[in-house]
Amino acid sequence: MQFLPHSLLMLLSVALSTAHPKCISQSQPNPIASQYPTDVTGTLNGTLALLPIPMALARSIIPLKYQILTSAYRSLLPDFPKDMYPALLQVVHDHDVRYGEYRLDDFSRASVEFPFVDLLNDGSTSFRWAPAMFMTSTNEIGIVGARDYGTEVYPAVFEPSCDAYASAPAPAPKGITYYKTQAEENFVDAVFATVKESGSMALQMSFFRTAVNLPSFANGSMCNHQTRIFNTSLSTGRNEAKEVSGTVKVQLPMFGKEMGWVDATGVQVDTAFIEKHLVDCEDFRGFQYEDERPAATQTGSSSWETFATDCNSSQSTILTLSTIFANYLITAAKQISI
Ligand SMILES: *[C@@H]1O[C@H](CO)[C@@H](O)[C@H](O)[C@H]1NC(C)=O
Ligand SMILES: *[C@@H]1O[C@H](CO)[C@@H](O)[C@H](O)[C@H]1NC(C)=O
Ligand SMILES: *[C@@H]1O[C@H](CO)[C@@H](O)[C@H](O)[C@H]1NC(C)=O
Ligand SMILES: *[C@@H]1O[C@H](CO)[C@@H](O)[C@H](O)[C@H]1NC(C)=O
Secondary structure, eight states: OOOOOOHHHHHHHHHHTTOOOOSOOOSOOOSSTTTOTTSEEEEEEEEEEEEEEEHHHHHHHSOTTSEEOHHHHHHHSTTSOTTEEEEEEEEEEEEEEEETTEEEOOEEEEEEEEEEEETTOSSSOOEEEOOEEEEETTOHHHHHHHHTTTOEEEEEEEESSSSSOEEOOTTSOTTEEEEEEEETTEEEEEEEEEOOOOSOHHHHHHHHHHHHHSOEESSSSSEEEEEEEOSSTTSSGGGOOEEEEEEEEEEOGGGSSOEEEEEEEEEEEEEEEEEEEEEOGGGGTTOOOOOSSOGGGOOOOOOOGGGGOOHHHHHHHHHHHHHHHHHHHHHHHHHHHO
16 A cells, blocks of 8 residues: 655645635535424535555554454455455535524534444444544534544634535546645645446445444544435435545544545545434444445446555556646646736
């Protein structure tokens, strides 16, 4: 596995960080608020990506008292390399969050999370450990709320500030999007390109649907549960999840150094959610996510070869993206210098 520095992304950020748009999101409204007036509901639009990390690294980050339920994620990603663990990147925009008459301001959040962790030590109930999160700095309610779980929250700035991601401007081709967040020295920089359906999409979607539907925790005192719904108009038809691949760069204390992934695979999708706050984690003992479209019923060959992320197999994509950005940056730099 190769962790590459991506000075390109830094340059791209510099070139783009001039606009301060008003916070009007392109995301569609919450379609389930009236259906669940006594629950917190909302929408999460953004990118979910699989960040393969060596199991030894995962083991050094996830507290030793929690086992990793390897067979649970292997059943979803059968060909995932043996000595690797699938960390989950969520870079999303929270839009139209409602609770009865109350409406929360939109905000963004980004995190690297660790699904399939055995919080209750029962050998079977999967939780998602989400120890740290970037969150829009003005969203005090959200920041306090996340800290209630013992989450390390980084009040951050996001670009774009009011959307799930933004298209890289011309002359970058259509389908290239970026998303970045920064809080002092910590950051996430992501650039994704839509890719043609690769055949591994069905399996990958099942992994993402399951991972984001697991109850989550930070220091383990309380749990949070978002039921992410993938069958509303936000996630179907013309809004069907789009398969993406791209480069991700992360600086977070948990890693101890800057991390980079090339050819990280993921999906861009908007989802409605119902959220239960500060739930006793015991209540989830035996919890199982029932996927509405389980991977076992899907056909299509899967190839996780790129997950070995040796530099060789990734070379073609990074070169393509680099070329695109080199072209784009030259143009952007010219515009700035005029
Ligand atoms: C999700 O966000 C993207 C980027 O802003 C936007 O183009 C798309 O329409 C949004 N999806 C939905 C269903 O609102
Ligand atoms: C977890 O964090 C919460 C909120 O800060 C705190 O009240 C609680 O004592 C912490 N629990 C543990 C086990 O550290
Ligand atoms: C939509 O998804 C939800 C949650 O995943 C599920 O409970 C519901 O049965 C699904 N509805 C349809 C019509 O498939
Ligand atoms: C890349 O390919 C070369 C030659 O095929 C090989 O020697 C090298 O070990 C490969 N690198 C990685 C990281 O697998």
